[in-house]
Amino acid sequence: MDIVVCIKQVPDVPNIRIDEHRMTIIREGVESIINPLDCVALEAAVDLRERQGGRITVLSMGPPQSEEALREALAFGADQAILLTDPAFGGADTLATSHVLATAISMLKPFPDLVLCGRQTIDSDTGHVGPQIAEELDLPQVCGVNEIDLQGDSLVVKRLYDGFLDTFRVNTPALLTVSQELSSPHHIPLADLERAFSDREIIRWAMKDLNLKPEEVGLGGSATRAWKLHKAAPKRRGEVVTGSPQSLVEHLIRKLEALSILDEESGNE
Ligand SMILES: Cc1cc2nc3c(=O)[nH]c(=O)nc-3n(C[C@H](O)[C@H](O)[C@H](O)COP(=O)(O)OP(=O)(O)OC[C@H]3O[C@@H](n4cnc5c(N)ncnc54)[C@H](O)[C@@H]3O)c2cc1C
Known part of the structure; x- marks a missing residue:
């Protein structure tokens, strides 16, 4: 089973600062981590590969520093890492982000059987990206799954929603977004981290490698503009x-x- 896991490098939340002029998150100089739910997705991918064989590709769109997150994902057990990076991708809203990720996924050979995303991130937190990738690639999707089972060529997935347990049978290729309960990410051995940061290759694709145009990516490809952004005053004092x-x-x-x-x-x- 060929699996793609989309991972986003996010600022460690307590340290987030906002550029109120540009209305964007200031990412420079802030410690970054892999979005926690993306580690849950990665753990699920490693488990599926153990049961079914196959290959895990991790994919991230972000500035060059996102390479660190991909290296960590390689140490975690991914087989291949692709960084989608280009100054033209800056200022992307969720639609432009999803378009770049979907385009990259469509270029993979063979086309993956399964695409896994986190249900949402801890910084922008929209939960748009997984469903938008699925729509663009015309894949069946289930969001917020907390159990994945293999039955022949299909997946049986469960999710808890509003006090009800939904069970779906999904044909592959498919896209799932995952919730916290799906898995507990394992500890990465130091030797694997060391190897990932010294020996492993990160594939880099820029806009032209994806055959995309400036009007399809970054600000040019974004359907929304942030209108106003300010820090909400804390209501409670601890x-x-x-x-x-x-x-x-x-x-x-x-x-x-x-x-x-x-x-x-x-x-x-
Ligand atoms: C109007 C607007 C302007 C913006 N401008 C900027 C800007 O200038 N600079 C900036 O840095 N951000 C900007 N953003 C934020 C940016 O759009 C989001 O960071 C990005 O689209 C992902 O959205 P999200 O974090 O809500 O993902 P969600 O939809 O909550 O993420 C769900 C899952 O999708 C996957 N995923 C999400 N993003 C990525 C990614 N980049 N690579 C791989 N997988 C991913 C992960 O698996 C993640 O768990 C802007 C957003 C808006 C709405």
Whole structure:
């Protein structure tokens, strides 16, 4: 089974900063990680390859530094890594991002049996990209799956949605987006990381390798423009309290009394 896993390098969320003038995320100088759900997808791909054989290709569209995420994915167990990078791809909305990814997938030989994406990212968080790739490639899709089984040539996938467990039989080739419950990503051995960062090749495709035009990618290929962007004021304030269990309970009771959530009489009971 040939599997493509789409991975996005994202800024580690607590460190995200916003360029309020350009209305974009500032990615430079911020520590980056593989989007956590993409690691879940990668683990599922490794598991399917163990059961069925085949090859895993990881694909990422992003600036040159996204190569790090791809190298990590190689260390994780991927067989091949392709970085889609070109200054022309900058400023892409989800439609332009999906178009570049779908075009790259359509150029793979053989065409993959399965494309896996995370359900959403921790930075832009739209959940658009997987479904849009599936639409462009005319693939059946199921979003947010938490179980994948193989039955002959088809996949039986399950997802929990609104308290109901849906089960689908999907013919391949297909695209699935995955949710957290699908798998627990394994720990990457240091030696594999070292090898991936020193010996392994990253294939790079730019706009012209994909036979795309400037009006199809980046800002030119985007159907939307960010109109306004500002940081929302935090509504809640957290407080870390330390001490013995007895003093913590007394502290909490005093707080609840001060907020009139607990009256003094019941607090002292
Ligand atoms: C109007 C607009 C302007 C934007 N301008 C910029 C900009 O100037 N610079 C900028 O950096 N971003 C910009 N963005 C953000 C950019 O569009 C998104 O980062 C990108 O489209 C992915 O969307 P998402 O993170 O919501 O993915 P989701 O749809 O939430 O992601 C789901 C899954 O799709 C896959 N996926 C998503 N993105 C990629 C990727 N790049 N490579 C491989 N797999 C992927 C992953 O498997 C991921 O788990 C802009 C967005 C909008 C709407």
